[in-house]
Amino acid sequence: MEPKIILMLYIVLFVLEYLWERFLGIINMRYVLSRGELIPDFVQGIITPEEYRKSIKYTLTKEKFGIIANTASSIFLLLLILSGFLGFMDSLISGFKFDRYTYGVIYILFIVLIFRLFALPFSLYGQFSIEERFGFNKMTLGLFFVDLLKSLVLSAILFIPLLYLLFFFMDKAGNFWWFYAFGIFTLVQFFIMFLYPTVIAPLFNKFTPLEEGTLRDRIFTLAEKLGFRTKGIYKMDGSRRSGHSNAYFTGIGKSKRIVLYDTLIDSLKEEELVAVLAHEIGHEKKHHIKKELVLSLIGSLAGFFIISLLLQFPPFFKAFGFTGPSFHAVLILLMFCSGPFTFFIKPVFSILSRKYEYEADRFAVTSTDAAESLKSALISLHKNNSGNLTPHPLYSFYYYSHPTLAERVRAIENVTQ
Numbered sequence: 001m002e003p004k005i006i007l008m009l010y011i012v013l014f015v016l017e018y019l020w021e022r023f024l025g026i027i028n029m030r031y032v033l034s035r036g037e038l039i040p041d042f043v044q045g046i047i048t049p050e051e052y053r054k055s056i057k058y059t060l061t062k063e064k065f066g067i068i069a070n071t072a073s074s075i076f077l078l079l080l081i082l083s084g085f086l087g088f089m090d091s092l093i094s095g096f097k098f099d100r101y102t103y104g105v106i107y108i109l110f111i112v113l114i115f116r117l118f119a120l121p122f123s124l125y126g127q128f129s130i131e132e133r134f135g136f137n138k139m140t141l142g143l144f145f146v147d148l149l150k151s152l153v154l155s156a157i158l159f160i161p162l163l164y165l166l167f168f169f170m171d172k173a174g175n176f177w178w179f180y181a182f183g184i185f186t187l188v189q190f191f192i193m194f195l196y197p198t199v200i201a202p203l204f205n206k207f208t209p210l211e212e213g214t215l216r217d218r219i220f221t222l223a224e225k226l227g228f229r230t231k232g233i234y235k236m237d238g239s240r241r242s243g244h245s246n247a248y249f250t251g252i253g254k255s256k257r258i259v260l261y262d263t264l265i266d267s268l269k270e271e272e273l274v275a276v277l278a279h280e281i282g283h284e285k286k287h288h289i290k291k292e293l294v295l296s297l298i299g300s301l302a303g304f305f306i307i308s309l310l311l312q313f314p315p316f317f318k319a320f321g322f323t324g325p326s327f328h329a330v331l332i333l334l335m336f337c338s339g340p341f342t343f344f345i346k347p348v349f350s351i352l353s354r355k356y357e358y359e360a361d362r363f364a365v366t367s368t369d370a371a372e373s374l375k376s377a378l379i380s381l382h383k384n385n386s387g388n389l390t391p392h393p394l395y396s397f398y399y400y401s402h403p404t405l406a407e408r409v410r411a412i413e414n415v416t417q
C-alpha cells in the first residue's frame with residue numbers, strides 16, 4: 001500500500017471522528033436546552049430551579065469549550081502530521097551523537113512535551129476560568145504549576161527506565177520481543193498500581209485514616225458484614241483543588257484501599273456515605289477491578305503485537321513523515337494518532353463500565369437494603385457537581401462511563417420493587 005493512500009485513509013477517519021464527536025456535542029447541547037426550565041420528574045422538589053439552571057449552564061459552558069479546545073488540538077495535530085514535522089524532528093535529533101536508545105527516548109520526550117505545552121493554556125482556562133466561575137476551583141496558580149512539575153518529574157522517573165527496557169527487548173529479544181515487552185510493561189503496570197495509593201497519590205494529596213466516630217464505626221460494621229477486607233478507608237483532602245466530590249477504590253494486594261473525598265464526607269449524610277461505600281465494595285466483590293485489569297492486559301498484549309506487525313510495514317511510517325520504521329516513531333504514532341482508528345470501539349468500553357456500575361448499585365441495595373440512601377446520595381452528588389441531568393441518549397451512550405442519574409435511580413427502584 002502506498003504511503004499516500006494510508007495518509008488519505010487516516011485523514012478520512014480523522015475527519016469522521018471529528019465530525020461525529022462534534023455532532024454528539026451539538027445534539028447534546030440542543031437536547032439540554034430543549035427542556036427549558038422543566039426539571040426532570042425524578043428530582044422534582046429535590047433540585048431547586050436555581051440548581052437546575054446552574055447545571056444546564058455548566059454543561060453548556062463545558063461543551064462549548066470542549067468544541068473549541070478539540071478543534072484547536074485537531075488542527076494542531078493535523079498540521080504536525082501534514083507538515084512532516086514528526087519525521088523532520090526525527091531526522092534532526094538523529095543528527096546528534098546519542099546511542100540509539102537515548103535518541104529514541106529524547107525524541108519521545110520532546111514530542112510529548114510539545115503536546116503537553118499545547119494543551120496547557122486549555123487546562124489553565126478550564127480550571128481558572130470555567131471551574132472558577134461555577135465555584136468549583138479551589139486551586140491557586142502556584143499549586144497548579146507545582147502539580148504540573150511533580151507529574152512531569154514523576155512520569156520521567158517511571159517511564160524513562162521503562163522506555164529503555166522496551167527498546168532493549170525490541171533490539172535483543174528476537175521475533176518474540178513483543179511478548180517479552182508486554183511482560184515487562186505488565187510488571188511495571190502492577191508495580192505502579194501497587195505504589196499508587198501509598199507512594200504516588202500522597203505526593204499530591206493528604207490521606208488520613210477516617211477519624212474515630214459513628215461514621216467510621218458504621219463503615220467498619222458494613223465492611224465486616226460484607227466480608228470486605230481492606231487495610232483502610234481514607235479521607236482525602238480533595239478540597240485543596242476542587243469543590244467536586246467523589247469516592248474511589250484503589251490499589252492492589254496489600255495496598256488496597258477506599259478513598260473518600262473530604263468534600264464528599266462534608267456533603268453527604270452518614271447513611272448516604274455508608275451506601276456509597278457499599279457501592280464501592282460491590283465493585284470489589286463482583287471482581288470488577290480484576291476483570292478490568294484482565295481486559296487491559298489483553299488490550300496491551302494486542303497493542304504490542306500490532307506494534308510488531310507495524311514495524312514490518314515501512315509505508316505506514318512514511319505516511320506520517322518518517323523515513324522508516326522505528327520503535328520510538330511507532331510509540332508516538334500510537335500515543336497521538338491512533339484515535340481515528342479506534343474511536344468506534346469506545347462505546348464497547350463505556351457499555352461494560354456502565355454494566356459494572358449497575359451491578360455495584362444492585363449489590364449495595366440488595367446486601368444492605370440501602371436503596372433510599374443510595375438514591376439520595378447519588379442525587380446529592382450529582383447536584384453538588386452540577387452534573388447534566390438530561391444528557392442526549394446518544395451522547396451518554398457513547399461517552400458515559402456511568403449510567404445517567406435517571407437510569408441509575410430507575411434501576412435502584414426496579415431492584416426494590
Ligand SMILES: [Zn+2]
Nearest residue numbers: 279283357360
Ligand atoms: Zn462505581
